[in-house]
Amino acid sequence: MKRRLLIMVATAMLAVSAFVVPMSAATTQDITVTATPSFISIVVDNLTMDFGAVAASSTPNSTTDYFTITNSSTVITDITLTALTGWDGGANDWSWGAAGEDTGKLAASAGTGSYDTDIAAVDTPYEIIDSLAATTNDSFELQLVAPSSFTYGNEQTVVVRVTSAAHV
Amino acid sequence: MGIMVVIMGCTPTAVIDPVGSNDWNPNNYNPEIPTNLEGKTWISPGIIEIGNLYPGAEAEWVIKIHNGNSTATNFIISYRFPNDTKAGYSMPPSSTQLWVTISSPNIFLQPDETKDVLVNLKIPSGAVNIQPKWEFWTSVVEKSGGMLETEMCTRWLVIMR
Numbered sequence: 001m002k003r004r005l006l007i008m009v010a011t012a013m014l015a016v017s018a019f020v021v022p023m024s025a026a027t028t029q030d031i032t033v034t035a036t037p038s039f040i041s042i043v044v045d046n047l048t049m050d051f052g053a054v055a056a057s058s059t060p061n062s063t064t065d066y067f068t069i070t071n072s073s074t075v076i077t078d079i080t081l082t083a084l085t086g087w088d089g090g091a092n093d094w095s096w097g098a099a100g101e102d103t104g105k106l107a108a109s110a111g112t113g114s115y116d117t118d119i120a121a122v123d124t125p126y127e128i129i130d131s132l133a134a135t136t137n138d139s140f141e142l143q144l145v146a147p148s149s150f151t152y153g154n155e156q157t158v159v160v161r162v163t164s165a166a167h168v
Numbered sequence: 169m170g171i172m173v174v175i176m177g178c179t180p181t182a183v184i185d186p187v188g189s190n191d192w193n194p195n196n197y198n199p200e201i202p203t204n205l206e207g208k209t210w211i212s213p214g215i216i217e218i219g220n221l222y223p224g225a226e227a228e229w230v231i232k233i234h235n236g237n238s239t240a241t242n243f244i245i246s247y248r249f250p251n252d253t254k255a256g257y258s259m260p261p262s263s264t265q266l267w268v269t270i271s272s273p274n275i276f277l278q279p280d281e282t283k284d285v286l287v288n289l290k291i292p293s294g295a296v297n298i299q300p301k302w303e304f305w306t307s308v309v310e311k312s313g314g315m316l317e318t319e320m321c322t323r324w325l326v327i328m329r
Contacts, residue, residue: 030220031218031219031220031221031227032218032220033216033227033228034216034217034219035197035213035215035216035217037199037200037212038199038213038214039199039201039202039205039210039214040212040214040320040322041205041211041236041320042318042320043208043209043318044318046316047312047314047316047317048315048316049315049316070208072204072205072208073214075215078251078252125251127251135204158315159316159317160315160316160317161309161317161318162318162319163251163307163318163320163321164318165214165305165320165321165322165323166214166321166323168254168255168323
């Protein structure tokens with residue numbers, strides 16, 4: 001009788017142990033979501049740039065500092081440029097890439113006029129400003145790398161996205 | 169014990185309020201707005217950290233979007249693949265775009281209007297091969313109609329259980 005009782009007690013203890021362990025895990029590993037109050041804010045003036053009629057193999061550009069970024073972010077940010085979807089010429093689009101027949105691209109720089117940031121591909125972000133301090137303004141400029149020859153003489157447009165994200 | 173596991177899987181999103189009030193409601197995210205942002209377009213927060221997430225669980229937070237323009241403006245909110253990640257974090261799993269739900273992906277704000285957009289991340293219970301620490305972004309694009317448009321991003325840093 002004693003032996004049976006001991007076995008029952010031992011079995012009950014085992015059951016309690018098995019029950020308690022996951023409870024502890026559940027209460028000490030809740031999902032957490034934390035957000036330190038911070039703000040991302042940029043405004044770019046000069047939302048358009050018209051290169052006008054361009055010659056083959058030319059590299060017309062905006063003036064240095066043509067696009068001003070008013071950065072009111074409360075954290076350090078990185079700024080990138082992305083050419084979205086490539087050239088739009090209606091029925092006759094140029095291709096995006098190094099100068100070729102009906103093929104051109106953009107280059108950019110941040111206030112130096114060197115145009116050393118090659119926007120080589122579409123839908124790809126290129127960093128133009130690394131670690132822009134909070135509430136510090138900056139600028140950039142664009143250059144067109146025109147096709148080496150034209151079959152399509154119609155107007156071409158492209159949308160450039162200016163992206164700001166916290167620097168980590 | 170089987171029942172316990174089911175209960176853990178259904179644990180509601182536990183949210184720690186960023187200002188320490190222990191309020192679980194992400195809609196109560198109301199940071200003090202700096203004076204230099206008056207008349208400016210902004211989003212907040214810039215970084216959100218999720219901890220102890222696991223397949224079958226979800227987490228959510230709001231992105232506050234403010235229109236500082238003098239005219240009504242259209243904003244597009246979407247999941248975004250990161251340009252880069254914080255040191256120690258991986259790029260997001262390929263299916264992450266399917267795991268993120270945005271309450272209002274397209275909003276039209278009047279001048280000086282602010283709106284909260286809820287972003288929910290829910291990892292399917294069967295998801296596998298998820299890195300311990302990974303990152304994704306959400307994007308708020310201000311549609312200008314011009315050659316240039318601006319995009320402001322929030323970084324989501326995820327640590328798995």
